[in-house]
Amino acid sequence: MDAVLSYLKRNEGRFLDRLREHLRFQSVSAQSQHRADVRRCAAWLGRQCREIGLEAEVHATAGHPIVLARTPRRPGAKRPHYLVYGHYDVQPPEPFELWESPPFEPTIRRGRVFARGATDNKGQHLAHLNAVEAYLKTGTDLRCDLTFLIEGEEEVGSANVEPFMRKHRRALLCEAAVISDSEMPSLEQPALTYGLRGAIGMEIVLRGPARDLHSGSFGGAIDNPAMVLCQMLASLRDAKGRITVPGFYGEVAPLSPGERRRLAAGSSSGREFQKLAGVPRLFGEAGYTPGEQRSARPTLEINGLTSGYQGEGGKTIIPAWARAKITCRLVPDQTPERIRSLVIRHLERICPRTVEMRITPRRGGSLPYLMSPDSAEAQAALRALRTSFGREPVLIREGGSIPIVSEFKSILKVDTLLVGFGLPDDRAHSPNENLSLAAYRLGSRFSACLWPELASLGRRR
Amino acid sequence: MDAVLSYLKRNEGRFLDRLREHLRFQSVSAQSQHRADVRRCAAWLGRQCREIGLEAEVHATAGHPIVLARTPRRPGAKRPHYLVYGHYDVQPPEPFELWESPPFEPTIRRGRVFARGATDNKGQHLAHLNAVEAYLKTGTDLRCDLTFLIEGEEEVGSANVEPFMRKHRRALLCEAAVISDSEMPSLEQPALTYGLRGAIGMEIVLRGPARDLHSGSFGGAIDNPAMVLCQMLASLRDAKGRITVPGFYGEVAPLSPGERRRLAAGSSSGREFQKLAGVPRLFGEAGYTPGEQRSARPTLEINGLTSGYQGEGGKTIIPAWARAKITCRLVPDQTPERIRSLVIRHLERICPRTVEMRITPRRGGSLPYLMSPDSAEAQAALRALRTSFGREPVLIREGGSIPIVSEFKSILKVDTLLVGFGLPDDRAHSPNENLSLAAYRLGSRFSACLWPELASLGRRR
Numbered sequence: 001m002d003a004v005l006s007y008l009k010r011n012e013g014r015f016l017d018r019l020r021e022h023l024r025f026q027s028v029s030a031q032s033q034h035r036a037d038v039r040r041c042a043a044w045l046g047r048q049c050r051e052i053g054l055e056a057e058v059h060a061t062a063g064h065p066i067v068l069a070r071t072p073r074r075p076g077a078k079r080p081h082y083l084v085y086g087h088y089d090v091q092p093p094e095p096f097e098l099w100e101s102p103p104f105e106p107t108i109r110r111g112r113v114f115a116r117g118a119t120d121n122k123g124q125h126l127a128h129l130n131a132v133e134a135y136l137k138t139g140t141d142l143r144c145d146l147t148f149l150i151e152g153e154e155e156v157g158s159a160n161v162e163p164f165m166r167k168h169r170r171a172l173l174c175e176a177a178v179i180s181d182s183e184m185p186s187l188e189q190p191a192l193t194y195g196l197r198g199a200i201g202m203e204i205v206l207r208g209p210a211r212d213l214h215s216g217s218f219g220g221a222i223d224n225p226a227m228v229l230c231q232m233l234a235s236l237r238d239a240k241g242r243i244t245v246p247g248f249y250g251e252v253a254p255l256s257p258g259e260r261r262r263l264a265a266g267s268s269s270g271r272e273f274q275k276l277a278g279v280p281r282l283f284g285e286a287g288y289t290p291g292e293q294r295s296a297r298p299t300l301e302i303n304g305l306t307s308g309y310q311g312e313g314g315k316t317i318i319p320a321w322a323r324a325k326i327t328c329r330l331v332p333d334q335t336p337e338r339i340r341s342l343v344i345r346h347l348e349r350i351c352p353r354t355v356e357m358r359i360t361p362r363r364g365g366s367l368p369y370l371m372s373p374d375s376a377e378a379q380a381a382l383r384a385l386r387t388s389f390g391r392e393p394v395l396i397r398e399g400g401s402i403p404i405v406s407e408f409k410s411i412l413k414v415d416t417l418l419v420g421f422g423l424p425d426d427r428a429h430s431p432n433e434n435l436s437l438a439a440y441r442l443g444s445r446f447s448a449c450l451w452p453e454l455a456s457l458g459r460r461r
Numbered sequence: 462m463d464a465v466l467s468y469l470k471r472n473e474g475r476f477l478d479r480l481r482e483h484l485r486f487q488s489v490s491a492q493s494q495h496r497a498d499v500r501r502c503a504a505w506l507g508r509q510c511r512e513i514g515l516e517a518e519v520h521a522t523a524g525h526p527i528v529l530a531r532t533p534r535r536p537g538a539k540r541p542h543y544l545v546y547g548h549y550d551v552q553p554p555e556p557f558e559l560w561e562s563p564p565f566e567p568t569i570r571r572g573r574v575f576a577r578g579a580t581d582n583k584g585q586h587l588a589h590l591n592a593v594e595a596y597l598k599t600g601t602d603l604r605c606d607l608t609f610l611i612e613g614e615e616e617v618g619s620a621n622v623e624p625f626m627r628k629h630r631r632a633l634l635c636e637a638a639v640i641s642d643s644e645m646p647s648l649e650q651p652a653l654t655y656g657l658r659g660a661i662g663m664e665i666v667l668r669g670p671a672r673d674l675h676s677g678s679f680g681g682a683i684d685n686p687a688m689v690l691c692q693m694l695a696s697l698r699d700a701k702g703r704i705t706v707p708g709f710y711g712e713v714a715p716l717s718p719g720e721r722r723r724l725a726a727g728s729s730s731g732r733e734f735q736k737l738a739g740v741p742r743l744f745g746e747a748g749y750t751p752g753e754q755r756s757a758r759p760t761l762e763i764n765g766l767t768s769g770y771q772g773e774g775g776k777t778i779i780p781a782w783a784r785a786k787i788t789c790r791l792v793p794d795q796t797p798e799r800i801r802s803l804v805i806r807h808l809e810r811i812c813p814r815t816v817e818m819r820i821t822p823r824r825g826g827s828l829p830y831l832m833s834p835d836s837a838e839a840q841a842a843l844r845a846l847r848t849s850f851g852r853e854p855v856l857i858r859e860g861g862s863i864p865i866v867s868e869f870k871s872i873l874k875v876d877t878l879l880v881g882f883g884l885p886d887d888r889a890h891s892p893n894e895n896l897s898l899a900a901y902r903l904g905s906r907f908s909a910c911l912w913p914e915l916a917s918l919g920r921r922r
Binding site: 273 | 491492493552553555556559617644658660662664669670671672673674675676677678679680681682683684685687688690691692694695696698734735738739740741742743744745746751752754755756758759760762763764765766767768769770771774775776777778779780783785786788790813814815816817823859860861862885888889890891892893
């Protein structure tokens with residue numbers, strides 16, 4: 001183990017170069033002009049895995065390639081097997097003008113590397129590759145088998161991972177999955193994320209008049225789709241911050257006192273959170289703390305509104321149509337199917353006949369996730385965090401969604417250990433995305449400490 | 462008179478070319494990139510006036526130029542003087558994709574010319590210029606003096622006309638003003654518009670988080686500016702279609718039974734109106750007919766909504782800001798100042814402290830207008846309509862606003878004769894704006910018939 005940790009120390013410069021190389025690929029999965037960049041990034045990642053000593057293949061899919069790499073297996077040995085998941089695709093970098101340095105020219109400032117994909121997710125999966133390199137290059141026995149599954153479509157819904165997993169199911173069967181694609185509250189508070197929210201999304205379009213109409217000649221005698229949309233959306237949340245869709249909270253599991261204590265320990269203060277969000281004041285469902293509201297309670301959010309005249313000055317029209325994009329975040333035991341149908345049914349019920357409504361549900365959606373922080377795997381991860389960071393770890397529930405986690409559960413029947421090296425101000429999905437260099441180092445170190453802890457649990461299935 | 466009418470007949474082709482030339486100027490007053498187009502349009506109009514035989518000047522203002530043109534005065538003659546007002550600026554053409562032919566390439570289909578500004582207002586003021594050309598070129602005595610005031614900022618609030626009128630007040634003093642910038646119910650129902658609604662406009666911007674935030678990590682514990690905007694706007698209109706701003710109806714004069722009868726006679730049926738608007742069903746303030754709702758009752762309309770992600774698919778964000786553009790239409794005796802301050806005060810009262818609100822009132826605004834249809838001028842206009850169209854005219858109140866009318870009242874102390882050549886489906890302010898070629902011809906003919914009728918009233922002030 002000392003050899004592994006000292007290898008990591010000695011190679012920090014190389015690992016930083018590896019990260020910068022990875023970040024230069026414009027692997028934007030959502031934008032078709034970057035298709036070749038995505039492919040080049042996958043090929044590079046495959047080569048990196050092989051140089052490290054892994055057996056790696058880059059698999060074509062109906063969409064972007066999946067990189068599958070594994071530690072060399074010892075013939076006959078029946079060792080525990082763990083799956084490490086990551087994604088090499090990134091969010092679109094727009095709006096460019098808000099970046100302090102170009103999104104695909106990784107730049108180091110104030111101990112952080114700034115680039116699109118730095119924290120989400122290139123830096124985080126490289127940390128695991130760095131650790132396995134240290135084992136393989138120092139000839140240290142890992143005492144378990146590892147498989148890396150690194151995909152290129154996480155930011156666009158991971159449509160091709162499920163069929164891939166079903167096809168390669170036998171090779172992927174494992175004790176548990178490990179994902180580093182989340183955050184810790186600070187470098188002093190390494191964290192195990194034991195819960196995630198699920199999500200659904202949809203687009204609502206209301207059509208009123210056949211075309212934009214003069215608000216003078218027509219106004220007063222016909223309905224305004226923008227007003228109808230406002231009235232419908234406004235009615236979905238009451239003054240106490242509760243969603244009014246009938247049945248919305250029906251499947252929500254109540255928070256136990258123990259759970260609430262745990263969430264309180266892992267949450268930043270309301271004041272810190274307010275500063276981080278940059279809001280004039282906080283707002284959320286009455287009766288819950290901000291930490292609970294954003295991780296353990298369901299939401300309905302408007303992500304976008306579009307209607308009528310968007311330009312400079314004014315235009316005296318009644319818009320022909322109005323559109324909203326909305327998402328719901330789900331918590332146990334809500335399901336995407338149930339909440340989607342409740343929301344759609346309710347919208348249909350409240351939509352007046354002065355407009356025509358079309359709802360387009362977004363494909364997929366993801367289940368909420370909750371694992372027991374008392375499980376053997378969770379305890380192993382907490383020990384590894386303690387050793388690598390030298391700090392007492394916290395337990396958190398993350399408000400975001402990692403859809404693959406529910407697929408690991410349904411296809412491979414395993415839990416996922418979520419240990420992220422992001423920080424609250426890493427600006428994932430935003431301009432000036434960054435990764436703390438200390439978090440990158442500590443993440444590699446954590447990964448090195450994790451495998452002996454997990455291996456010592458033995459084979460359990 | 463016969464010489465005048467036959468000149469109009471002979472020159473129909475030329476008048477159509479003149480209209481097409483006028484329509485090719487992209488004189489969009491609201492968009493700064495069209496500043497030069499606006500100026501070129503004014504210069505062209507000045508040259509047209511001079512070719513016709515008018516004494517014309519293009520006056521620079523703090524905004525867009527004003528074209529002032531007058532019939533050559535006879536020295537010493539004290540003849541009645543009438544003012545003809547028009548505007549050569551146009552509404553923004555967006556959304557481009559809904560135009561069947563490009564907005565600034567006038568195209569004739571089905572007896573109509575399609576282009577931005579065709580009916581609002583280029584075709585309508587050209588009809589008057591065509592008529593005066595017929596008098597001047599045939600040497601027929603007009604028996605009155607005319608002044609044309611054609612401005613370039615009607616669509617953005619006419620901010621520079623008032624100072625201009627005050628400066629040139631002596632030259633503009635007249636018996637009455639004449640404006641053709643409204644509609645008639647059909648070619649068979651020429652109309653005198655004896656009332657207009659006033660208008661105010663404003664833009665509301667709500668700012669929440671410092672930047673777009675991840676709706677998973679933050680959602681639930683901070684407010685969503687798009688939701689707050691929806692809730693604020695939604696609350697401004699109740700289920701009966703009444704505006705809930707306290708005091709909004711305080712100054713509204715009740716409709717007399719006679720007035721309601723007159724409005725009923727000049728209005729299309731609810732069914733026709735619904736078809737014209739292309740709406741699934743009508744909606745308006747309870748207790749009033751559609752004809753009343755859209756001409757004699759005040760409104761508050763959303764003209765545009767913008768927030769968050771507008772593109773394809775979804776983006777899981779809480780938007781940093783949300784914006785609405787709204788307008789109110791006013792009826793006697795509401796005033797822009799009073800309604801503006803009531804609306805702003807109410808919005809400030811209902812805005813929660815989870816967002817920061819900035820309201821930008823649009824400059825200007827206009828008073829509602831109502832004249833007696835029994836006045837000598839009104840009766841003269843009705844006679845000219847009867848002669849030129851060969852049909853019995855109707856009396857209507859128009860739901861739109863022509864702000865200048867209240868300035869003629871306050872600065873020049875005169876009423877305005879509103880006789881428009883637009884048709885209900887002329888799509889003013891919408892894609893595929895058009896003017897009926899028959900209306901353009903009949904409008905020129907009406908103008909030719911109007912001056913003898915008015916001249917015969919003599920000088921009365």
